[in-house]
Amino acid sequence: MARTRAGGGEGAGMDRSGPGGDPGSGEPTPAEQVQELLARAQNGFDIGEGVLERLGTALMHQCELRSYRQRNDEPRALRCNTYRHVFLLADGSSLLLYELEHDTGPEERFLYELYAREEALDEAERRVHERIGGGIGPGSEDEELPAWLAEELLLAMGPARPRREYVSEESPDHARRLLRRAENTDGPGEVVRELLQGALGHHIALITKPRRRGPGRDATWCRFYEHAFLLEGGGEVSLWELEHNMTTDGRLVCEVYLDEAEAEVAADRHARAQGVDL
Structure with missing residues (x-):
């Protein structure tokens, strides 16, 4: 999934795909977005069948940065980013998936976890922040980028009005x-x-x-x-x-x-x- 990052390689990421995707643009469809999330997540099998069935009707996908943290006083930088993936469904409702991205493993590469419940995400974030250490957890003003500020950064990029692609069915x-x-x-x-x-x-x-x-x-x-x-x-x-x-x-x-x-x-x-x- 393509993400735009700001501020030295880390920041707000957004990825938008319209109904059915745009085959000519190379952008993944919402269904392909779901498959990408599941494929890279270490715990993709934890997402229930009921959630996957609803996601099968997704018309549009939006990715928003929810929180961000980086600690630089270790032998290597330790990072933790949380993204909120919003899927607009065919019945007009929306469904959220939370993706936790961090590099606190033994190797210097990002690991991914996926959650459908915010409570489960909170537990995972606490676990990762304990690995990062430093006595700083979610909500800190020292290293945490507040979710509202991340969204303000997106607003500063200017309004985004995607080209309309009308769906003629129903x-x-x-x-x-x-x-x-x-x-x-x-x-x-x-x-x-x-x-x-x-x-x-x-x-x-x-x-x-x-x-x-x-x-x-x-x-x-x-x-x-x-x-x-x-x-x-x-x-x-x-x-x-x-x-x-x-x-x-x-x-x-x-x-x-x-x-x-x-x-x-x-x-x-x-x-x-x-x-x-x-």
Whole structure:
């Protein structure tokens, strides 16, 4: 998997592939991404069949740097990077895999571990940080790059709007599922619903403006998706999905808006209600 690293060879990595991948670009499809993760992971067999079945429907893949640590006062540098792999599934939901990359083994090469549960990842990170030593663990301000800062580095790279590649299969059904899942009452109305029943194609894009604050599983975060629909006559309509956990119980919810700015305003409104600074 290609990763872009910043800051002397270590930093934020991102890899995006659209629905079905782009055979002409050489980018791996989401299914190929899953196979690559499993192939290099030492514990790939621990990922359950249920998770693998869901991943078989993945339409898009996004890789984000979750945490980073490097210790240079040893005979050789010891590094530990954690990546969050986000897969957008055919039913509109998302599934996360966590990849732990470290070189704390006897040989100077990276080893990889893969986890579907954040609790299991936390245990693995503690084990690796103990090997690195120095009395510094996840969340340290001395050597740890906070996950929110890694994402801010991605934002500084500028907005990424991938070229649209419309999928022509079940576009009206995709629109129905998306709007049915939305929990906000100020979303698209019946006119839009009826218009999208004649959609000829759709394209899903994870917009490069992830926001996250706080460590570990208690982090407050939100992400934005653009669902673009191709209409008869060549017209286009985009719906903007806001996925966040800024709820009283931390539950993950989906909201859908007709305008990108409306989704941004909603995210800021939820953040203020929860006393969070995004």
